[in-house]
Amino acid sequence: MTINSDMPAGNADGYALEELRRESTIGGIGQTVERQIPRIDLADFDRRRAEITQALWEAATRIGFFQVYNHGIPETLIDETFDQAWKFFELPTEQKSLYPLRPGTNAGWEFRAQVRPSTGTPDHKESYQVTRPNMSGLWPSEETLPGFQATMAEFERHNWTLGMRVLSCFATELGFEEDFFTKRHDPDASDYQSTVRLIHYLGMEDAKPEDFNSWRAGAHTDFDCLTLLHQRPGQGGLQLCPGKELDSGNWTDVPPEKGYVTCNIGDMLMRWSDDRLLSTLHRVRMPRPGEYMGKRLSVPFFCQANKSAIIAGPEGKYPPISAADYLRERQNANFRG
Numbered sequence: 424m425t426i427n428s429d430m431p432a433g434n435a436d437g438y439a440l441e442e443l444r445r446e447s448t449i450g451g452i453g454q455t456v457e458r459q460i461p462r463i464d465l466a467d468f469d470r471r472r473a474e475i476t477q478a479l480w481e482a483a484t485r486i487g488f489f490q491v492y493n494h495g496i497p498e499t500l501i502d503e504t505f506d507q508a509w510k511f512f513e514l515p516t517e518q519k520s521l522y523p524l525r526p527g528t529n530a531g532w533e534f535r536a537q538v539r540p541s542t543g544t545p546d547h548k549e550s551y552q553v554t555r556p557n558m559s560g561l562w563p564s565e566e567t568l569p570g571f572q573a574t575m576a577e578f579e580r581h582n583w584t585l586g587m588r589v590l591s592c593f594a595t596e597l598g599f600e601e602d603f604f605t606k607r608h609d610p611d612a613s614d615y616q617s618t619v620r621l622i623h624y625l626g627m628e629d630a631k632p633e634d635f636n637s638w639r640a641g642a643h644t645d646f647d648c649l650t651l652l653h654q655r656p657g658q659g660g661l662q663l664c665p666g667k668e669l670d671s672g673n674w675t676d677v678p679p680e681k682g683y684v685t686c687n688i689g690d691m692l693m694r695w696s697d698d699r700l701l702s703t704l705h706r707v708r709m710p711r712p713g714e715y716m717g718k719r720l721s722v723p724f725f726c727q728a729n730k731s732a733i734i735a736g737p738e739g740k741y742p743p744i745s746a747a748d749y750l751r752e753r754q755n756a757n758f759r760g
């Protein structure tokens with residue numbers, strides 16, 4: 424049975440099965456409560472590494488979400504990436520259909536194809552994913568979108584650098600070598616699978632009332648080690664709900680702000696850390712009456728360990744599994760067809 428997101432929030436008492444009750448709570452609207460999302464200054468990283476590591480560890484073990492600033496990715500490059508993303512989404516549907524998402528590759532374009540287990544309804548969005556080794560035939564030509572591929576490549580490289588920096592702090596706290604995760608996200612390997620995802624949440628200006636019952640992105644945790652999320656000021660909607668408080672349905676807005684990259688731990692790193700680093704549930708809600716109704720763009724970078732990497736925590740809480748097998752399981756539960 425599928426629980427739809429238009430089920431009234433907090434009305435789960437009638438359900439006998441714990442799983443259904445829990446799922447309907449996740450899919451429900453819940454309440455908005457304020458929580459402090461830690462903000463961490465990465466300036467002068469090499470000199471301040473110990474101090475930054477403590478702040479990242481505290482945030483990642485307490486709430487699993489944090490925002491970093493002075494992060495080293497040029498704002499002009501971020502702006503250019505959003506400009507190119509919008510140019511891509513503005514292409515005619517027939518053109519975008521030439522670059523279809525291939526199952527299991529995290530590469531290519533999809534339109535309303537992602538159904539979250541928490542809601543059972545397709546996210547109100549389209550997306551285009553870039554996973555470098557899997558892009559054959561999926562790049563728009565220079566004629567179609569001048570500079571697109573070069574911008575994505577540069578953006579990808581900067582995000583990888585930032586991601587590896589943050590992961591190096593978690594590595595040492597977990598008792599691994601500083602470059603432990605860097606080696607396992609080797610960008611030159613053929614089984615590299617970190618991903619840039621351009622997302623367009625459809626504008627709601629002319630939407631039907633029932634469209635507001637669905638989600639821009641249904642509640643989920645990310646599959647990866649670490650997500651670096653770029654958002655646009657004024658285009659809010661991201662909310663999180665920390666694990667222990669899930670039953671309360673208390674969700675917290677994470678407003679986008681210029682200069683900040685929102686980071687969250689994904690399931691892969693939670694497992695790799697024997698559950699010490701928290702992969703926190705989040706979602707993108709529809710705008711409320713009176714809020715900005717236009718389109719929403721966001722660009723996450725997912726640090727996903729290379730396929731051959733073996734995920735095994737220092738304390739051995741879970742049996743070792745390759746990153747390839749781990750991601751396959753998660754993707755199969757999320758994409759139709």
Ligand SMILES: O=C(O)CCC(=O)C(=O)O
Pocket residue numbers: 620622640645652654661705706707720721722723
């Ligand atoms: O668009 C956002 O703000 C969040 C996107 C997200 O959570 C995801 O793509 O995993």
Ligand SMILES: [Fe+2]
Pocket residue numbers: 643644645705
């Ligand atoms: Fe996410």
